[in-house]
Amino acid sequence: MNAGESSIHSYLTISKERIEAALAHAIPADWQVPAQLRESMRYSLDAGGKRLRPILVLTAAEAVQGEAMAAASAMPVACAIECIHTYSLIHDDLPAMDDDDYRRGKLTNHKVYGEAMAILAGDALLTHAFSLIPRAARAGGVSAEIAISIVEDLALYAGAAGMVGGQAADMEGEQGKTKIEELEYIHLHKTSDLVVFSVTAGARIGGATEAQLEQLARFARKIGLAFQIQDDILDLTGDETKLGKKTNSDVEQSKVTYPYLIGLEESRQLVAKLTEEAKEALKLADLKSPERLQQIADYLVGRDH
């Protein structure tokens, strides 16, 4: 591990801790809502994960503005995207969807709280995300105009033309039928769209120009796709202990993946190529402090979990 790697790992760890502290306030323990509902929401929100999407919100804000202050203004939006990501996992795990009993080594939401409450907890987290963006505007540092653009983007990237659309397309896919273009559609929408939202929402708060937003959206789209292909690769080759989940689950569930369609080696090359293209777009965005975003892109290819 060289110095740059060590530095990015501690940056990610510190950012994750800051986000988890903010999430605890975003859904406070004494919130006046039915107790089971609140507990069910918190259970999945507390279940950990890399917090990659909220980290990208904070990092993009700081990269554009060049000052740490931007990241503080962006925190409610960082919490919002984690609420969206968490709701999508709760609904994806439902018996009618992927029917998963475990996620990150813990029982899935519906295994603990029942299906009905899991559906409602997902609905409530999705709705709650949209209450956090006006909060960013009220706290200052984010104008009403920027806040309403972020609301519009979130609804676009998380909705039928974005993440939910990717999930709907994924449900219809099957081995021997799905083509590479369809798999790219699924990955771009299921995964990349929330990454694009995270990077561009943070950049908007940092004061990005339209030209910068465009390059950053390209950057995010490519690292989102690389991230998902790397996930497919790790499912085949990874270490179960490090991953915190079973490997070969895609094969067992007959899922269509990049390694299945184009082979393992070509998938690895594609991840490297996408990462290079992402870093080029990042250069063109001409940010004040692009270093952390670049390190995150490198980290995503190098990771083993």
Add this chain to the structure above:
Amino acid sequence: MNAGESSIHSYLTISKERIEAALAHAIPADWQVPAQLRESMRYSLDAGGKRLRPILVLTAAEAVQGEAMAAASAMPVACAIECIHTYSLIHDDLPAMDDDDYRRGKLTNHKVYGEAMAILAGDALLTHAFSLIPRAARAGGVSAEIAISIVEDLALYAGAAGMVGGQAADMEGEQGKTKIEELEYIHLHKTSDLVVFSVTAGARIGGATEAQLEQLARFARKIGLAFQIQDDILDLTGDETKLGKKTNSDVEQSKVTYPYLIGLEESRQLVAKLTEEAKEALKLADLKSPERLQQIADYLVGRDH
């Protein structure tokens, strides 16, 4: 039927038609999303109903501003609340929730498209609602500041502290256990909260003061509760043909209702009392053209379907 009644009926019919035309544009037939998902969203959105919530958005905007122009600016928000109402019906009908096969005489969403697609269509409609509010701001007539307040209100009234919270509390209720205070909590959140949102969002667009918003919220809270109690009464005493659904379903499903808890006659008196209190609040709001809102309040008590 007297002249006032006839006039409110044609007003409601014309408003419903305008809203249904706008809804067709809100989710266009050529929208580039997975076809099954789009069809599933449209299926439930097209299933009819009184469109009471969106009508209240338009009517409140016009009542405050005193001009029809306000209603046009408010149309995207009217469509948004109908998307929220529709998603809540799709998710409520799921096998894990109320397990209903029919709604308004048509098969429920999951009976036609399957459970997984019904969950996703609900998620997509909920998310889509939040894309329509920024659209109102872009189309003009609604400032970014007002739009972001409306986003915040929608997330509040539709979320864990609002409609979803009411639904969660309802799931835990049962005959012989639920008390009148709990039933009031359920009705206020499951039903009144979206009515409060509709009236206050329209009023914000019409340019309401904080004092007017406060009285209008009281008005809406009371007519929302009266509406729900009237629903409970009609389930016991109504005409199945007019209602378009089976009566006595609450009794068959052992649901806790106002007539069950306090009797039919006292429930009727409560509806009348709430309606009077609503009309008082409406007077105190001191609007330019309050007549239609008052007629809607009267209609809700007098209706037989």
